Amino acid sequence: MPKFRPNPRSFALRRRVLLALAASLMAVLCASVPAQVTAQNFVIPTGPQPRHTGTATSGSLAQGAVRQASSGVVRQPGAGAATSPTASAPQVRLAAARMQATETATSDPAEDAAPLLDAEELTNEEAITTAIANVKESDIxxxxxxxxxxxxxxxxxxxxxxxxxxxxxxxxxxxxxxxxxxxxxxxxxxxxxxxSPVERPDSRxxxxxxxxxxxxxxxxxxxxxxxxxxxxxxxxxxxxxxxxxxxxxxxxxxxxxxxxxxxxxxxxxxxxxxxxxxxxxxxxxxxxxxxxxxxxxxxxxxxxxxxxxxxxxxxxxxxxxxxxxxxxxxxxxxxxxxxxxxxxxxxxxxxxxxSLSETEAEESAILKSEDSWIEILSETERVRRRLTEEEAKAEEITRLLNEKIETIERDLESEGRIRPSLGVELQLLQGRLPDPGSLASEIRRVRTRIDQLRAEKAELQIQTQWNSSSGSSLWSGSIPKSQISETEQRLLDRFIADIDTDIDLHLRTQRQLETQQNNLDELRHLINRHVLWIRNRSPLSMRDFPTAWNSLIRIMHPYTLGQVLTAFWVGMKKQPHLPALLILALLSMIFAGTRLRRRMTALAKKARAWNTTSLVPTLSAILITVALALPVFILLYFIGEAIEKSESSDRLIQAYAQGFKVAAYFILPLELMRQVLRPQGLAIAHFNSDEPSVEQLRKGLRILIDVGLPILLLWTVCQQIGNPQVEGSLGRGLFIAGMFLASVFFWDCFHPKHGIFTTRMQHYPDSWLSRLRMFWFPLIVATPFILCTISLLGYQYAALSLAECGYGTIWLIVIAFVVSGFLWRWLLLQRRRVAYALYKEKRDETDRVNVEGFDIEQEDNLPAAEISAQTTRMMQAIIWLSVIVGLVLVWAPVLPAVEFLNRFELWSVSVNNPDGTVEVRWITLANVVLAIPVVVLTWVIVRNLPGLVEGLLLERLPIDKAARYAITSVGTYALAAFGIFMSCQTLGLRWDSIQWLVAALGVGLGFGLQEIFANFISGIILLFEQPIRVGDIVTLGDTTGVVSRIRIRATTITNWDRQELVVPNKDLVTGRLINWTLTDSTNRVVMNIGIAYGSDTRRACELLKEICDQHENISEDPGPIVTFEGFGDSTLNLVLRCYLSTLDVRLTTIHELHTAINDRFNAEGIEIAFPQRDLHIRSFPPGMTLPAMPPTAGGSETAAS
Structure with a gap:
């Protein structure tokens, strides 16, 4: 039904009538008002009024006139000036009449629709709200x-x-x-x-x-x-x-x-x-x-x-x-x-x-714990105060973190980068942040204390349960046992409650410390992301040189050095253990060093011996190497410790203390590497490193230590003084000198013609190392110069951060070199053990005849060389991946590459959260970069797993050879599947999002590649059910051979002609075959022996029986059987049937039996018959006579002409 809409013209007419009545009514009301009206009765707006522009209808003008009349103010149309508030009633009536007349005269039927809104009325929030309600109720x-x-x-x-x-x-x-x-x-x-100080309240x-x-x-x-x-x-x-x-x-x-x-x-x-x-x-x-x-x-x-x-x-x-x-x-x-x-x-x-006797008091658990109880009460209050402090620290760190986040986001939003002043502020803030190591140590201490309190609480609860189960018999004391148990139970409950309070405070403290740790890590991460390339110093100029010279004079002045010596002596007196440690370090360098070096030479000779299979010499050499490197570190560190313990107020003295400590940490990896490279040391004698290259690197390290140590000491002093001018002048100059020294060291050690890689590049001229030498060598040498340039331009913070990461890289290289050398040594010794085991096995057992030459995979232990090659490749891959991960961790503070790569979004995936919500996550380039190591590691493991498992585990387990092969094969498949799964997880390909694709592919491939899938499943069945195994002798159709390998799709059988027959796995599972060695490898040997007519058959049978009894490979149960089975054309036919326990010795045994039979029959005069033939001569050449033929042993021969 159509919606009813009233006629706008009827509304307009009604409105005009109502307005006329209202105007008349207002005129009557105004007439009753006294003629003189004071201004206090009315409020006339004096400020600017809302303007009304546009074309107004006569209806709106009339409404305005009525409003003005009701308020005593008449506004003339188009004039904008209000009449006086004292206007008389006739004037008001006249104005209303004129307005009505004007409206009547100007009314147009085409414009009779009345508007809903009037801008002059919408001057406040309440009017707007009312207008919104009217519009909602209107029928427009x-x-x-x-x-x-x-x-x-x-x-x-x-x-x-x-x-x-x-x-x-x-x-x-x-x-x-x-x-x-x-x-x-x-x-x-x-x-x-x-x-005034806070007065202690009276709490008595x-x-x-x-x-x-x-x-x-x-x-x-x-x-x-x-x-x-x-x-x-x-x-x-x-x-x-x-x-x-x-x-x-x-x-x-x-x-x-x-x-x-x-x-x-x-x-x-x-x-x-x-x-x-x-x-x-x-x-x-x-x-x-x-x-x-x-x-x-x-x-x-x-x-x-x-x-x-x-x-x-x-x-x-x-x-x-x-x-x-x-x-x-x-x-x-x-x-x-x-x-x-x-x-x-x-x-x-x-x-x-x-209330207890002396014996009862000694046995009471609560009285034994009195000291512990009192200590817990004291500890509770200490922890409570500590908790208050940690809460304040956590709130301050949280406030600081949120403040810096807002500031950085505001700068990035407004300018696209952070302001240099903010960058410098963040750099200074990073230096003032608490040490993460000490905070982590404190968290561990709190956790340990919580565990101790929980253990003590558990003991008390056990005692409480014992008291609850005790009877009510009388003790020897003056009160009943039940009352004693009740009193002790009440005290134990109080003790447990106090322990619970202490545990709760410790837990709250732990949470606060963990909150601080998380916020500090986030704050450091935030700072590292934005402050690296912020200039914190002005570029180096000529006016910095006088400042640097004056600072150097002050630092190296004899008076300053005398103050340092005095502080060192004072610190030695305050810490009595320091002199003993320093003397021990000096004596170790002077006297013990010679004996340790001699011991190192002896260990080197022992390690080079061909029959050495123990790791003890290498482990001993590692310990001696560390002992030779430690004295210098101890000497420098405890000199700095003694100067620091002097508690001198001079900042320069304390700067020297920190300088010696930093120098000690700097020299430790370099000195350790130098001792590793020493003659007859780990690198040469144990790790089989190239001696000329090792000597070249060792000389370079010696120069780097001798020259770089003073430079580092002075640079650290400049940094610790806290004077920006000294840091920016002398400190920067020393940093540039240190980088120049590092560049010279890299030039000398990595030069392609006389560096540490020269021998390797000569032996392998086509390797990547040799081909790319024009790329990596200039890059290594130029890196310190790049840091110098960055420092000269004023980016001192960036230069120092990068140099610190370079120092961490040196540590990583030293550790990787030692670990890889140790693993190489271990693999070498492992190969020696395997080779000796193979030699012993070949010596104790007889090889197969005509089968030993087959390339049977995993039939026996892999050859030692193959195990070493596979394991070496895998270890190298693991070490390289570990080095890459270590480099990422070392350089992460200055190169947040993963976060940078997160900006490149590739595709999105939907993730179902535990609460049922669906979250959309973006897969970025960082996920692809993280997936690459997973794929590479999976490939390396799958490729080299057989050799690793064989060398480490399987050869030590009491399992047969076929089971070893099955374990390595199935493990390879499982690791490959796991690697693919992890790669897909990294790339966002989760099962809930790709299961439909897997199902579709499964159906499609099931129809299209059903034979391939059938062979794959059959291969798994063969590995688990093992109807055939690697090394089994099988007969398939007209082919008999040895199973040499079982793969995913097919199995390889090598016949006696060394021909490889590839059989699909499905045929082996569904078809028929003969497995000669499946469950019982016992097999029968049948030998046909023909002796000449006239021989003693009984004696021949006895000889054959004796030969079988004397042979070690012939089975006694069932025993051999010798039978005289018939008369041949030229022979008496004897048959020997004997049984062998294994097929491995079948051909060898047959050979030995034939040889023994021939020898014994010749000795006994029994002739092995050969075929006899009759020759009939029908004609004879003239002049030729036929000599007389002696009779033969094998029978008669007749000649006729």
Whole structure:
């Protein structure tokens, strides 16, 4: 049914009638008012009124006239000036009549539709709200309604903003009115003399419960003081960026106001009644009013911030004092609670002890734990105070982290990078952050203490359960046993409750420490991401040289060095153990070094012996190498420790202390590497390194240590002084000198013609190392010069950070070299053991005849060379991957490559969270980079697994050879599947997202490649069920041979002609074959022997039986059988049947039996017959006679002519 819409013209007519009646009524009312009306009865707007532009209908003008008449103010149409409030009633009636007449005269039937809105009425938030409700209830077009509502909502939001800014302005004005008095009062309190110390409260007459209540109240006071100080600090940290941003915000607001005021009143389309125009006009007026108010608010805020520049620091000082006093009072109340608890505990234990006999007191568990109980009470209060401090630290670190995150994000959003000043601030902040190692150590200590408390609690709970199960019989004491158990039970419960309190405090402390650790790690990560390439020094110039020279003179002045020696002597006196350690280090360098080097030479000779299969010489050489490298480290470190313990207040002296310590840590890896490379040392004698290359590197390290150590010592002193001028001049010069020395060292050691790789490149001229020498050699030599250039340009922080990562790389190289050399040595010894085992096995067992030459995979242990090659490749791959991972960890602080690669988004995946929500995650280039090592490692493991498993595990297990092959094959498949799974996980290919693809591919491949899949499954069945095994002798059709390998798709059988028959696995599972060695390898040998007629058959059979009995390979059960089976054409046929336990010796045994039979028959005069033939001569050449033929043993021969 169509919706009913009333006629607009009827509404217009009704409206005109109602307006006329209203005007007449107003005229009557005004006539009753006295002629003289004071101005106090009316309120006439004096400010600028909302403007009404555009074409107004006569209805709206009439409404305006009525409104003005009702308020005593008449506004003439188009004049804009209001009449006097004292206008007489006839004037009002005349104006109303004129308005009505004008409306009647100008009424047009085409424009009778009345608008819903009037911009002059929409001057505040309440009017806008009412208008929105009217529009919602109106019957106008839906699209027009939504359009108008959207415009009115914007206007309503603008008025809300205006009201909020007006409230802020009032607050700022109030602040400005009292700022002078507040600042003066705060300064007077700060400048006053220090307040008197906090008096310890009198708690002598308070019970424990009252003391706890006082402590709880004081805890609330401390928390309030801390929150107040935190709020002030947060406000101070936010004031500076806000102060810098306000002028820009004010300028933008003024520009916005100018744009709004200059904006024309364009008539919208599809606006028959003018409602959209009215709404747009109201929106514009609201935005102008809100913008004007915002400008005033921002200006007052700027004035307030400038006025409070002195007040906030003063308030912070007062808040810190308040927090310190509250904390001190809190400690007093906590100490009172502890003392009260301790006194009550001692009193209860003393009373309980008095109620027991001496024997019972000695057996009481709670009395034995008295000292532990008191210690836990004291520890609880210490931990409580520690928890308060850690909570404050955690809050401060969290506030600092959030503040820096907001500042960095604001800089990145506004300028696209962080400001240099902020970068320098972050660099300084990084140096002030707590040491992560000490924080981790503290967390471990707290965890250990929690475990101890839980163990003690468990013991007490066991005692509690024992007391609960005890009877009520009388003890030897004066009170019943049940009462004793009840008293001890009550004390045990209190002890357990105190332990629970201590555990809870420790757990809270642990959480706070872990929160600090996480926030500190995030803050360091944030700093490392943004501050590397921030210039923190001015470029080096000529005016820095005089400063550097003066600083060097001051540091190396004889007076300064004398002060250092004095501090060293004072520290030696304060720490008695230091002289002993230094003397021990010196004696080790002088006397023990010679003996250790001799021992190293002896170990080298032993390691080079061909029959050495033990790792003991190598392990001993490693320990001696470390012992030879430690004395220099100990000497330098404890010199620095002695200077530091002198507690000198001179920063230069303390800088020397840190310099010696840093020098000790710097020289340790270099000296360790030098000792590894010494003659007859680990590298040459144990790791089989090239001797000329080793000697070249060792000489370079010696020069680097001797020259670089003083440079590093002086540079560290410059850094620790804390003077930016010294750091930027002398410190930078020493850094450049050290980088130059490193470049010279790299040139000498890595030169392709006389460096450490020269011999290898000569032996392998086509290797990648040789081909790319023109790339890697200049890069290595130029790296220190690049750091020098960075330092010269003022990026000192970046240069130092990169150099520190380079130092970590040196440590990584030393560790990788030692580990790889040790693994190589271990593999060599392992190969020697395997080779000896193979030699012994070949010596003890007879090889197969005509089978030994087959290449049977895994039939026996792999050859030693193959095991070594496979394992070596795998170990090298693992070491290289470990080095790559180590390099990523070492260089991660300065090269956040993974985060940089996270910016390159490739594709997205949907992940189902445990709560049921679906999260969209992006797969970035970083995921691809992380997947590459997984794929490479999987490939290396799968390729080299047989040799590794054979050499490490399988040869030591009591399993047969076929089982070894099955284990390695199935393990290879499993590792390959696992590697593929991990790679897919890294790339976002999870099972829930690709299972449909796998199902589709499975169906498709199942039909298209069903034979391949059938062979694959059959191969797995062969490995597990083992109907045939590697090394079995099988007959398949007309082919008999040895199973040499079982693969995924097919099995290889090698026949006696060394021909390889590839058989699909499906045929072996579904078809018929003969396995000669499946469950019972016993096989029968049948030998046919023909002897000449006239021989003794009984003696021949006895001889054959004796030969079989004497042979070790012939089975006794079933035993051999000899039979005389017939008369041949020329022989008496004997048959020998014997059984062998294995096929391995079949051909060898047959050969030996034939040889033995021939020898014994010849010795016994038994002739092995050969075929006899009769020759009939039908004709004979003339002149030729036939000699007489002697009779033969094998029979008669007849000649006829």
């Amino acid at each position: 077009d839906d699209d027009l309604r939504e359009r108008i509502l959207k415009i009115l909502a914007t206007a309503q939001s603008a008025y809300k903003d205006r009201r909020s800014d007006s409230e802020k302005q009032s607050s700022y004005e109030k602040t400005l009115s009292t700022i002078g008095f507040d600042t003066a009062d705060a300064r007077r309190q700060v400048e006053a003399k220090e307040p 007459f308070l019970s424990l419960e009252q003391l706890r209540q006082e402590l709880a109240n004081q805890d609330a006071v401390v928390e309030a003081a801390r929150q107040k100080l935190q709020a002030i600090n947060q406000e101070i940290s936010q004031r500076q960026p806000r102060r810098a941003a306000l002028p820009q915000l004010i300028a933008e607001a003024k520009q916005q106001l100018a744009d709004l005021q200059s904006k024309g009143d364009a008539k919208p389309v599809d606006d028959e009644n003018g409602d959209v125009a009215e709404a747009l006009q109201a929106q514009r007026e609201a935005q102008i009013a809100a913008t004007e108010q915002r400008i005033k608010t921002l200006e007052n805020e700027l004035k307030a911030i400038e006025a409070e520049a002195d007040l906030l620091p003063l308030n912070r000082t007062l808040a810190e004092r308040e927090l310190a006093r509250a904390t001190q009072l809190q400690q007093y109340w906590a100490e009172a609670v502890r003392q009260s608890k301790e006194a009550r505990t001692r009193s209860d234990l003393r009373q309980y002890r008095d």
